[in-house]
Amino acid sequence: MRFQIKRDQTTDSNGSANHSLDSFKKKNLFKTRIGRYIDFPAHEQNDDVIAGHLSFSREALHACPPATGSSEKKSHLKLPNMDDWEEDQSPVVSCSSGFGLGSNGSDGGFKSFYTGGAGNDKSNSEGTEGSSWKMTGDSFRGRGGRGGSRGGRGGFSGFKSEIDENGSDGGWNGGESRGKGRGGFRGGFRSGSRDENDENGNDDGWKGGESRGRGRGGFGGGFRGGFRDGGNEDTGRRGFGRENNENGNDEEGRGRGRGGFRGGFRDGGGDESGKRGFGRGGFRGRNEEVFSKVTTADKLDQEGSENAGPKVVYVPPPPPEEESSIFSHYATGINFDKYDDILVDVSGSNPPKAIMTFEEAGLCDSLSKNVSKSGYVKPTPVQKHGIPIISAGRDLMACAQTGSGKTAAFLLPILQRFMTDGVAASKFSEIQEPEAIIVAPTRELINQIYLEARKFAYGTCVRPVVVYGGINTGYTIREVLKGCNVLCATPGRLHDLIGRGKIGLSKVRYLVLDEADRMLDMGFEPEMRKLVASPGMPSKEERQTLMFSATYPEDIQRMAADFLKVDYIFLAVGVVGGACSDVEQTIVQVDQYSKRDQLLELLRATGNERTMVFVETKRSADFIATFLCQEKISTTSIHGDREQREREKALSDFRLGQCPVLVATSVAARGLDIEQVQHVVNFDMPSSIDEYVHRIGRTGRCGNTGRAVSFFNPESDTPLARSLVKVLSGAQQVVPKWLEEVAFSAHGTTGFNPRGKVFASTDSRKGGSFKSDEPPPSQTSAPSAAAAADDEEWE
Numbered sequence: 001m002r003f004q005i006k007r008d009q010t011t012d013s014n015g016s017a018n019h020s021l022d023s024f025k026k027k028n029l030f031k032t033r034i035g036r037y038i039d040f041p042a043h044e045q046n047d048d049v050i051a052g053h054l055s056f057s058r059e060a061l062h063a064c065p066p067a068t069g070s071s072e073k074k075s076h077l078k079l080p081n082m083d084d085w086e087e088d089q090s091p092v093v094s095c096s097s098g099f100g101l102g103s104n105g106s107d108g109g110f111k112s113f114y115t116g117g118a119g120n121d122k123s124n125s126e127g128t129e130g131s132s133w134k135m136t137g138d139s140f141r142g143r144g145g146r147g148g149s150r151g152g153r154g155g156f157s158g159f160k161s162e163i164d165e166n167g168s169d170g171g172w173n174g175g176e177s178r179g180k181g182r183g184g185f186r187g188g189f190r191s192g193s194r195d196e197n198d199e200n201g202n203d204d205g206w207k208g209g210e211s212r213g214r215g216r217g218g219f220g221g222g223f224r225g226g227f228r229d230g231g232n233e234d235t236g237r238r239g240f241g242r243e244n245n246e247n248g249n250d251e252e253g254r255g256r257g258r259g260g261f262r263g264g265f266r267d268g269g270g271d272e273s274g275k276r277g278f279g280r281g282g283f284r285g286r287n288e289e290v291f292s293k294v295t296t297a298d299k300l301d302q303e304g305s306e307n308a309g310p311k312v313v314y315v316p317p318p319p320p321e322e323e324s325s326i327f328s329h330y331a332t333g334i335n336f337d338k339y340d341d342i343l344v345d346v347s348g349s350n351p352p353k354a355i356m357t358f359e360e361a362g363l364c365d366s367l368s369k370n371v372s373k374s375g376y377v378k379p380t381p382v383q384k385h386g387i388p389i390i391s392a393g394r395d396l397m398a399c400a401q402t403g404s405g406k407t408a409a410f411l412l413p414i415l416q417r418f419m420t421d422g423v424a425a426s427k428f429s430e431i432q433e434p435e436a437i438i439v440a441p442t443r444e445l446i447n448q449i450y451l452e453a454r455k456f457a458y459g460t461c462v463r464p465v466v467v468y469g470g471i472n473t474g475y476t477i478r479e480v481l482k483g484c485n486v487l488c489a490t491p492g493r494l495h496d497l498i499g500r501g502k503i504g505l506s507k508v509r510y511l512v513l514d515e516a517d518r519m520l521d522m523g524f525e526p527e528m529r530k531l532v533a534s535p536g537m538p539s540k541e542e543r544q545t546l547m548f549s550a551t552y553p554e555d556i557q558r559m560a561a562d563f564l565k566v567d568y569i570f571l572a573v574g575v576v577g578g579a580c581s582d583v584e585q586t587i588v589q590v591d592q593y594s595k596r597d598q599l600l601e602l603l604r605a606t607g608n609e610r611t612m613v614f615v616e617t618k619r620s621a622d623f624i625a626t627f628l629c630q631e632k633i634s635t636t637s638i639h640g641d642r643e644q645r646e647r648e649k650a651l652s653d654f655r656l657g658q659c660p661v662l663v664a665t666s667v668a669a670r671g672l673d674i675e676q677v678q679h680v681v682n683f684d685m686p687s688s689i690d691e692y693v694h695r696i697g698r699t700g701r702c703g704n705t706g707r708a709v710s711f712f713n714p715e716s717d718t719p720l721a722r723s724l725v726k727v728l729s730g731a732q733q734v735v736p737k738w739l740e741e742v743a744f745s746a747h748g749t750t751g752f753n754p755r756g757k758v759f760a761s762t763d764s765r766k767g768g769s770f771k772s773d774e775p776p777p778s779q780t781s782a783p784s785a786a787a788a789a790d791d792e793e794w795e
């Protein structure tokens with residue numbers, strides 16, 4: 001476990017804190033927060049190491065006076081305990097005695113901002129913060145409104161200026177301006193770091209800081225708004241809208257202040273929405289993320305555009321080139337042959353006949369060889385049906401259970417077509433025009449798909465390329481310009497490259513949406529529509545559009561039809577939205593306060609089994625992973641606030657078994673194919689049943705068996721009960737009596753189940769959805785918590 005101060009504020013590019021304890025003290029920074037806790041083996045948990053990671057000397061550490069109310073010598077490094085957590089959800093390391101706001105949570109929003117120092121009660125004193133603030137004012141003040149924003153923030157900005165490696169003026173200026181308004185805190189920092197990284201000049205930072213400092217936008221959104229709008233005083237609203245940046249620096253604000261505020265803002269203001277934001281839901285992450293959903297468009301900027309924030313310098317290590325690594329695979333499990341027994345429903349006119357073997361797929365030699373080197377002996381059902389459908393030129397919406405080989409089902413026929421017809425895109429062009437574009441919702445998933453494409457295309461003339469956010473754009477462009485036939489992309493970076501004229505769409509023959517229901521829900525639908533309407537993109541009649549997922553809510557199916565030819569084929573392997581029956585599912589009734597102990601007990605019992613622990617919020621992910629490390633369980637974590645380098649490292653440590661426990665938010669729920677994940681734990685139940693199906697599908701893949709244990713807290717999870725009962729019985733799992741009762745009591749009492757979605761039992765064109773006890777589609781097409789729960793997790 002490694003502690004860092006919050007990285008965007010204080011860490012260098014290696015992820016280590018780069019300032020001294022003195023700088024905290026000097027700048028009245030009395031509190032700081034646990035940042036990331038990565039890669040810090042449990043046995044290294046002692047002051048020396050922790051201090052080392054923070055660049056503190058042991059002496060400095062111990063010279064530090066104890067935190068208020070504590071006589072404990074090491075209280076400056078005291079980890080949060082669950083009680084603190086429950087109250088204020090903010091794991092805080094006290095660096096010294098201090099009085100940052102709201103140590104008990106009531107003013108937690110601002111605590112997040114480390115106001116520290118003087119001025120704690122100068123709340124909202126900037127008249128110019130005006131209406132945006134007031135819109136949700138009550139709630140805002142309730143939690144975080146009393147800001148001490150000037151004093152505290154000013155100090156902090158100074159601090160941050162100080163840590164600007166380059167000592168650029170931008171940082172200082174930002175800091176100064178920040179001092180004037182609460183927004184300044186972030187804005188200034190960003191302006192500083194922007195300067196630091198901005199290759200094109202650095203006045204922006206200054207201006208950003210200034211505007212944020214003065215305007216209401218400054219509070220959190222100001223960072224973005226001010227930044228982008230270059231000093232516009234009136235950027236508050238925009239600022240708020242843009243705050244959810246991928247770099248995670250708004251974490252505290254989202255958690256408390258900003259999340260709530262955002263909620264209010266999106267809902268058009270008013271106390272009610274404000275309350276939602278600032279209420280429990282908001283600060284715990286659910287509501288906050290619901291509301292941030294709309295800002296997906298912003299993520300385009302954040303993800304791809306260098307104009308949108310500090311330049312991303314991370315360049316991922318190149319994937320291994322040795323054949324053995326490229327083709328490394330895990331064995332199919334004992335239930336692989338049972339796939340053949342799953343009922344398959346193919347609808348649409350004249351569906352091509354299924355193949356029974358890979359030989360029947362008519363793959364060229366290279367592809368055939370690559371298939372067998374991958375350990376594939378016979379196709380899975382989705383491959384048996386999907387490959388000939390795609391080869392016949394038909395559009396396809398395919399639904400098959402998690403881990404059943406959907407990726408190869410679309411890659412193989414596409415590559416085969418390219419091998420037959422030849423590919424055009426060449427490296428001698430300044431604009432690359434891929435013949436296939438594959439999109440997926442997360443960086444890790446798209447990278448995995450790319451690796452699969454690279455594997456199957458091995459030794460052929462087809463060149464797959466991957467582009468996603470969080471890595472250096474220049475590097476990405478250079479990779480693309482080396483030639484690109486199959487472009488694997490997350491939407492944000494894709495649009496960015498299209499906008500930069502590096503990717504042309506006119507040669508696209510295949511458009512593939514993996515996790516299609518996710519790609520078409522609230523978060524990504526606009527981006528997908530924008531993509532198909534982009535200049536040069538062939539119309540749906542001229543291209544082939546392929547959609548794959550394990551879940552397809554009916555409303556999404558209907559919408560998906562907009563992207564497909566009228567005669568598309570719907571392929572359902574098993575029950576649409578059904579869970580993988582190779583996963584043994586256990587639902588445990590818990591209350592919120594016993595979860596942690598139960599988790600510990602469970603992990604101790606499972607020993608070194610590779611386990612994914614899903615939690616609902618990024619903050620919880622940090623907290624639970626920290627907690628497990630303390631308990632000497634080697635743990636890492638992945639969530640949307642971690643830098644890409646950290647995310648990839650975490651995943652790699654987990655894959656290699658170096659950290660057998662991975663705590664994850666929903667960012668890791670879909671698609672990830674990791675060998676030997678024997679166990680999934682839903683520490684928090686997900687926001688939707690679809691998410692549940694995807695999460696537990698990280699185990700029990702490709703005929704292997706797995707186990708999933710879910711902590712069900714009736715207080716918060718009852719809306720999921722009915723769908724859960726359905727999924728359990730659909731997968732022939734034991735349904736606990738108490739869950740049936742909860743589900744029954746929920747029935748009729750909740751007219752609208754905001755966390756459930758409509759299952760489509762089959763092709764929605766047949767009108768065959770389970771409607772009897774599920775909410776009507778019109779209701780579920782509202783912004784779903786599911787879509788939102790992980791807003792910032794997705795790309």
Ligand SMILES: Nc1ncnc2c1ncn2[C@@H]1O[C@H](COP(=O)(O)OP(=O)(O)OP(=O)(O)O)[C@@H](O)[C@H]1O
Binds near residue numbers: 673
């Ligand atoms: N025919 C096959 N024979 C052996 N292994 C296969 C076959 N098809 C796929 N696999 C392997 O099964 C695993 C799961 O495949 P894949 O990731 O494509 O599943 P998926 O259906 O896309 O899952 P999810 O819904 O979680 O995205 C991969 O390791 C893949 O290499």
